[in-house]
Amino acid sequence: MTVSYNLDVSSTSLIAFLKLQLRWRGSVWKSVMRELLIFSLLFAIVTSIYRTNYFLSEEQRLFWDNFSALFDQKLDYIPLTFMLGFFVTIIVGRWNDIFLNIGWVDNTALLIATYIRGNDEKSRILRRTTLRYMVLTQVIIFRDISMRVRRRFPTLETVVAAGFMLESEREKYVELNLKYNKYFLPIQWCYSLLYEARAQGKIGADVMLNELIKSVGDFRRGLGQLCNFDWVPIPLVYPQVVFLAVRIYFFLCLIARQSVLIDGEPPKDASPVYPFVPFLMTSLQFIFYVGWMKVAESLMNPLGEDDDDFECNFLLDRNLATGLAIVDDCYNDSPPIQKDIFWSAETVEPLYSADTANLHMNPQIGSAAAYEPQENEIIMRPHIDTNDDFEDGCDDVEECNPRRLPRGISVVSVNRNCESRTSLVSRRNPGPTIMERLRSQFGGSKVNRPGKLFGSSQFSINTAIGDNDIGSCASILGELADDANKASQGLLTPEEFTGSPRRTPIDVLTSVPEEDEEAQKTRTSVDLRKWKEMVDNEKKRKEEEDEKKRKLSRKEEEKEEEVVDDKEENKTEPSEKLCVCTHQSPAESLPSLDRISLCNHLTHQLCNYLTHQLCNHLTHPTKQWSQEAIVVSKNTAAFVLYICSSSSLFSNVAI
Known part of the structure; x- marks a missing residue:
């Protein structure tokens, strides 16, 4: 029988120790x-014999x-400790495995009650018999491996008398002529009943049938492990x-x-x-x-008759009673669903008894959750690996494996809780400022390092006030911090503080375009001169490429203008034939027509030409009117005015 003493050791005290030691x-x-x-x-x-003089002499x-x-x-x-340690470890492991496979029918009973539907007598018999066959298998196996169960059921007739087996089932069990054990027979009966329930539609789907068979198979597999442990001991x-x-x-x-x-x-003082x-x-x-x-x-044999052996008889009775209650008494008998008492509560706080309400609890909180940074601001930047600074056969870190400057820096302010002790300590002793940490990590001098940090076409950082000189993150933050300090000390007016153009807004620092590994060069090097020369060369190369592109675009534009001019000259040839040259007088170029007809004709030609030139100007607003068109327009207008001024029928001219 199992000895339960957990209540005596519910607390670590001298009384608990005495209770534990005084158990018999x-x-x-x-x-x-x-x-x-x-x-x-x-x-x-x-x-x-040793201490009396009747048996031994002094010699x-x-x-x-x-x-x-x-x-x-x-x-x-004699290595007694070594031998006992290993032996007890092996024995305890076997004992634990036997307990894990001892067999519980609760899960299978719940599946049977859920999947085999029906309130009729046939459905109830199917559920109860299936569960009873499982417990019957456990009884038959325990009779062969546990002395307590064997003493309780010495024959199969006693099993029938106890209610685990019917007489017809005993006869069926005995009829099977097999010289080996017949532990499988009740499980096979169980499988047959499950298949019959599926065929009759009491089990809704094949998936449910498979789940039931799998659960019964796991139960049988555990009992098989017990048989193996009993058959092959240490x-x-x-x-x-x-x-x-x-x-x-x-x-x-x-x-x-x-x-x-x-x-x-012998001891000097005899006692x-x-x-x-x-x-x-x-x-x-x-x-x-x-x-x-x-x-x-x-x-070694937890299914024996020692004080601490397993209660196999109790387990059999418990499995039968609990299983039948699950599959029959509690079948489809759920309470009506209602709103719980926390339905409208903002927080779920169950009640405690008066004795336990004030007891301290240790909630599940991560061991590192109470950490708070000592600084008021945290600098976030990419990781720089320094393990592979030197390559094989190279002594210069800058040339062989240069480290990369962070593509961007983010400064995060720590939002502290007022009740935090760490926050109070950090406010009393804030430590180095953010600019001191930035200068110590990226260099102390404010060196303008134009380059690829903000050079991508994806992000524009030019402001509306002139051309800005783009500098490093540290220099920009340094200037902003210096201005803020001056303003706080009264050395800088608000207009100077807010009105002076910045090289780069500080919020652009976190919006840095991605760069490939070939283009991303070293920018945290100690030797800034080499870095600056490299960036200048890259900048010159880009400027030369841009200049070549601009020249090519100019040539293409000139070619397009020449083509357009040729087309315009071809279109304006009839008008130019009517043009009056500047070195000729209007009378010399006058055709042999009456003045009124000629005035109307020239006025019509002038309007058409001016309309054509106006349409070309609207279509190509960047192109200038050709010099020939201006000359023709001036001569034609002068000739028309001459004709009109010398004619007495000026009022009849349709302009």
Whole structure:
């Protein structure tokens, strides 16, 4: 039977220790008491022979002393601690495996009650019989591996009388002519019932049937493990060696622990208490070592009849009663669903009893959750790996494996809780400022380092006020911090503080375009001169490429203008024939027409030409009117005005 003592050790106190040690059933005292009494009796007999003058003379007693001292020195040759440690570890592992496979029907009973539907008598019989067959399998197996169950059910008739099996089932079980065990038969009956339930539609889907069969199979597999543990125990030689070594050890102690010599000599002050010291120490050693061995003896067969063995009979009764209640009494009998008491509550806070309401609780909080940074501001930047600074055959870090400057820097302010002790300490002693940390990491001088940090076409950082000089992150932050300090000290007016153009807004620092690994060069190098030369060369190369592109675009535009001009000249040839040259007078170029007809004709031609030129100007607003068109327009207008001024019919001209 299992000994439960968890209530006695619910707290670590002297009273709990005394309660634990004063238990008798299953205790070490009960295990070693008989053997300890036998050992004490033998020790007393040997002591009487050794210390009385009736059996040994002085010479023989001296020989005994030397002999016992030699035995006492060589007792360590028996590795008792080593042997017991390994043996008990193996035994406890087997004991745990047996307990895990002992068999519980709760999960399978819940599946049966859920998947096999129906309130009719046939459905109830299917559910109850399936569950009972599982428990019957456990009874048949336990009869063969547990003495307590065997004493309870010595024959199959007693199993029928107990209610685990029907008479018809016993006859069916006996009819099977098989010289091996028939543990599988009730499980096969169980599978047949499950298939019948599926065929009758009481199980809704094949997936449910598979789940039920899998659960029953797991139950049978655990019982099979128990049979294997009972069939193949730990090899006999191991417990023989351990048990024999412990008992021989203390048998030798009967001779080796009789002497009271100290460094080979008897004590100077003789006392009647001295002979009891070896007996007391040997008895304590006997209790510890033999008790340790009894642990292994008790756990070797947990299905036996010791005080700490498993309650197999209780397990059988419990599985049958609980399983039948699940599949029949509690089938489809759920309470109506209602709103719980926390339905409209903002927070869920269950109540405690008055005795436990004020007890301290340790909630599940991460061990590092209470950490708070000491600084008021945190600098966030990419990681720089310094493990691979040098390559094979290279001594210069800058040339072989340069480190990369962070593409951007983010400054995060720490939002502290007012109740935090760490926050109060950090406010009293803020430590170095953010600019001091930036200058210490990226260099102390404010060197403008134009380059690829903000050079991508994806982000524009030019402001509306002139051309800005783009500098490094540290220099920009440094200027902003210096201006803020001056403004706080009254050395800088608000207009100067807010009105001066910045090289780059500080919020652009976090918007840095991505760069490939080839283009991303070293920017945290100590030698800034090399870095600046590299950036300048890159900048010059880009400027040359841009200049070439601009020249090509200009040539293409000039070619397009020449093509357009040629087209315009071809279109304006009729008008130019009517043009009056600047070195000729209007009368010389006058055709042989009357003045009124000629005036109307020229006015019409002038309007058409001006309309054509206006359309070309609207279509190509960047192109200038050709010089020839201007000359023609001026001459034509002058000629028209001359004709109109010399004509008496000016009012009849349609302009």
